[in-house]
Amino acid sequence: MKSLNVKKVLVNIFFLAMLVILPTLSVKAEENDDYFIEDGILKYYYGTSSTAVIPDGVTSIDIYAFSKHTELTTIIIPDSVTLIRQGAFSGCTNLTSVNIPDSVLSIGLYAFENTPLIKEISSDFTVANGNILVKYNGKGGTVTIPDGMKHIAAYAFSDLNSLKSVIMPDSVTNIGECAFIDCEKLKDVKISKNAVNIGSNMFKGCTSLKTVTIPDSVKIIEEDAFLACSNLKSVNIPNGVICIGDLAFAGCSSLTSINLPNGLKRIGSQAFDGSGLKKVVIPKGITTVEDMAFSDCDNLTSVTIPNSVTSIGAMAFMYCYKLEKITIPKSVTYIGYKSFYGVPWLYNNKDEFVIAGDNILMQYSGKKSTVSIPKGVKTIYEEAFGYNWDIKSVKIPSSVTTIGDYAFANCLNLKSVTIPKSVTYIGGGAFDNTAWLEKYSGDFVVVGDNILMHYKGKGGAVTIPNNVKSISSGAFYECKKLTSVIIPNSVTKISNAVFRYCVNLKTVTIPKNVISIGEYAFADCTSLTKVIIEEGAQSINSFSFYNCSSLESIYIPDSITYIDDFAFSDCYNVTIYCSWGSYADRYSFTHMIPCYLTGGEKTVNDGQVEQ
Incomplete structure (x- = not known):
């Protein structure tokens, strides 16, 4: 077999030659051979005309997708596009006309670099297309963004330690990612009342920022927006916000309270990780408390979860050492890995059986040698009985369908277990280091609804x-x-x-x-x-x-x-063997894995093209 590098080169040469006649690589590519589009992302432009009309349905223009197409003078972007990424149109030295639709939320770094659209409107501001603030070149202090700017591009003010205050005109509707990242002395920002988003990493590392007023027009606070704003004490979230992204307020250790509006649909993973929140009321529109959403909140004492929530993600409240008051409604059918690890609500609970949500047995605190789990319990949570050396016998009722990871692990004296047919899932290590598993006869430990739990052969x-x-x-x-x-x-x-x-x-x-x-x-x-x-x-x-x-x-x-x-x-x-135009075919191309294609007129065999 040839080396991987040789095969990669040969396979990629073949694919690059064939892209314009390979419609199965992308739903959109079959509509226009000038574009390679995958999952809504316009990855490459292959056209040669002076005008490019991007197909409707494209949601993102990828990095350097049109770069150095010097023949282009006009690009027409449809309303479906929400993101223009780094260097998308850079080096298009004759590009004089681009429409930026209202749907675009973020414009990446160097998107219009080395095009005629870039102009200096003063020594302080570099602008593209007449209304995109590409870069601030001034000395900082208090900065007033020129009226008429509609977009603030990614990294426009990044790492500017002399910046103390920013005033945005109401003409601004979209603010790109990392626009003010690591502006460590920025204390005050007046955000445009017409801004529809707070971009990802927008204020990340702005450690002097204390208060922020988010206008009613904002719908999305994107990931990492206020990450590590350690002095942020006050932020209002208007009723129109439907999403708080991953890590949006993580590390905001001075943020002790926040209003979460009723229209909120998503609180992202680690959204408030390590924040200073003392009390949280999750609004009724939320269905999932995502992974680590409120982990490491050292001052959190009370959480209210509505009955719209059905799932609590992994480590959601882990290391909330003061959290003693929490009510988990019946609507919750799933609680993830170590969701309440180190939380006194669970570990200081003296009830023999701690049952929460839709009959999830979270913890057994008893010392009986023979235990009958209450009827009605549906899930035995991870480590619920772990390290209990008093237990010798456990009877699991037919209501149980799930036994979590390490649920009975290290119950050294557990010799007898009754697992009903109703059990359809048993997690890893559920009975590790128990006398019952050690003495189980036969090579295959098959229990519950024909679950192969362990191989002893x-x-x-x-x-x-x-x-x-x-x-x-x-x-x-x-x-x-x-x-x-x-x-x-x-x-x-x-x-x-x-x-x-x-x-x-x-x-x-x-x-x-x-x-x-x-x-x-x-x-x-x-x-x-x-x-x-x-x-x-x-x-x-x-x-x-x-x-x-x-x-x-x-x-x-x-x-x-x-x-x-x-x-x-x-x-x-590895070489992937798959059908022409299949998902695996596309995967092998985008991940540069050699493949042998079958089911069409052409195949690739060990990097060699065969007709």
């Missing part, structure tokens, strides 16, 4: 029993003597890290009924050379085949519609 060639429906996380973890495995058609799910560190596993066929291949499912299987995924599977998740350093071929069917960007990380020798 000696390895070699293994055939999983035909009745198994799912394989729990880590079931074969570090089974170093496993050389091959036959997975029956009855299996519908391969969970996370199922075969991780099975260093002598060489080949595997994933049957047609497996819908999803979990994270790290085959990671670090360093002898794995060949994988066949049968038609029917739908997704390959993050790091599924991480560091499978010997993996040479993986056969991916047309049914696969999602492959994570990191699915094949550190698989330096």
